[in-house]
Amino acid sequence: MVHKDCTQLPRIIKLSRHVHCIFHKYFLEDLTRKNCKICFNEVKLNRGSYSCVKQGCSYVVYVNCVLEDKYLYKVIEEEKQCEELYEKPMQSSIIHVIEVNEVGEDTKIEHFSHQHCLVLANKMEEEMDRKCDGCMLSISTLFYYYLQCLFFLHKTCAEFPRIKQHWFDKGSAILCFKDVQYCDFCYQYCSGFFYKIENFWGMCLRCAKVDDIIKCEGHQHFLFFDFKCKEKCNDCGNSCGHGAFRCGECKFALDFRCLTLPHSAHHKVDEHMLKLTYDVDNEQSYCDICEQKRDPSLWYYSCSICDTSAHPKCVLGQFPFLGDGSRWPYKRSHNHDLYCFRKVEGYPKCSCCGKLCQEEILKCEKSTCNYIIHHECPSY
Structure with missing residues (x-):
């Protein structure tokens, strides 16, 4: 017995989260225990689902999960279109x-x-x-x-x-x-x-x-991306407002920002490379850069040789993924284009606040123009 609406479900769809087309089935013939690759709950054999028919591929998802977001799938009218997609x-x-x-x-x-x-x-x-x-x-x-x-x-x-x-x-x-x-x-x-x-x-x-299902060094189980996840990120402690990678077996979540942190980084506080560390630090914890307390349950960078530990934001800075000399695309009131620099020599004064510039500034492209400004300062 099925709902009237369910009799009109598309037979074949292409889901963005899987490389192959998936087919609707009312019953699963394979008796092996499988989890839905979207919600990670066990798929019941007597419930409708979409699954992959490619040999050796065990991908399966619940009907409600796969059709929940129209931006993640498109309907395939004929089976021959599947092969055309693979060959493209x-x-x-x-x-x-x-x-x-x-x-x-x-x-x-x-x-x-x-x-x-x-x-x-x-x-x-x-x-x-x-x-x-x-x-x-x-x-x-x-x-x-x-x-x-x-x-x-x-x-x-x-x-x-x-x-x-x-x-x-x-x-x-x-x-x-x-x-x-x-x-x-x-x-x-x-x-x-x-x-x-x-x-x-x-x-x-x-x-x-990053794939939608991953294995992260900081957690023992697989993580899957949940578009509806609102949990706090276990690395930074902030709420995941727009979905996150979460564990299907325990209460663990990571946002994109923390998941893509570099595994190691340089900083002048230590002569060695600092490694991203996931273990809970049970002792009283301080950051060796800002000298403020660290939350021992959150990730940090450390050097086991020198016993150095620091907040990720203190190690990486405000703009860790900007290349020096990159043109700043967002308009400021200054007449010339501005370029990003993570470090500046000579400690010049900011043209806005008058404070000395040490790191992460915007600088005028003209060599004859001494305009330098902190990123967070208004330029008017």
Whole structure:
């Protein structure tokens, strides 16, 4: 027995959260215990569901879960359309491959984000801390570069497609290269690669790398993204107002901002790399940078050699994912374009408040103009 409305359910849909098309079934034939990949509750065998028919794929979701948000699925009229979707090639970010080595790796390429050819390398020629111009994280693995421009891209970042279907929306996500953009997911000002997703300003590449079901080092169970989650984030303690990654087995949640924190970071407070630490600190805890108390239940950066510990915001600063010299796209009352810098030499005075500038300022593009301002200061 079924509701009248349920007799009209679409037979095949393409859900943004799964790579294959999924098919409606009134009963599950596979008797293996499975959880719905959206709500993570156990799927009852005698209840309607949508499941994947691809061999070896056990993806299954409840009807109510999959049809709850119209922005996450589209109806497929005929089964042959499924194969057309699978065969549709993704547009590559690599415009042209110039050289390939003996193991098939692209060693010299033309990339849409840079005017010069990029060469593959596995280590820096000099000891220097360089960031990937795509995701703005430190270079630590295979990367492409053009040394004269000091332009670097992780190999994985260079290979991200220009157009893809992201699990957060059924529409196409288009990759673009921005000076500075505000990410709608981690709420950070970032430079580098962004995916423009329908109904959103943009998603930075760090957030775009995250799947909807993940395993996080800071938790023992799998986490899945729940669009309705309003719990407090277990890292920063703030409420997750627009959904979060949560655990289906215990009360644990993480927002995009905390989930995409760098696993390690440099800071002048310590000569070693500081590691993101997830363990609860039962002792009286202080931040070695701001010298204020830390909440021992929240994540922090630490050095086990020097016994250093600090708040993530103190280690990373206000704009950890902005590249120096990136043009600030938001209008100020100053006549010239302003550029972002995370550090400034000589401690000049802010043109607005008159206080000394040490870190994270906006500076005029004109060398003859001494206009410098803190980001948080009004420019009028």
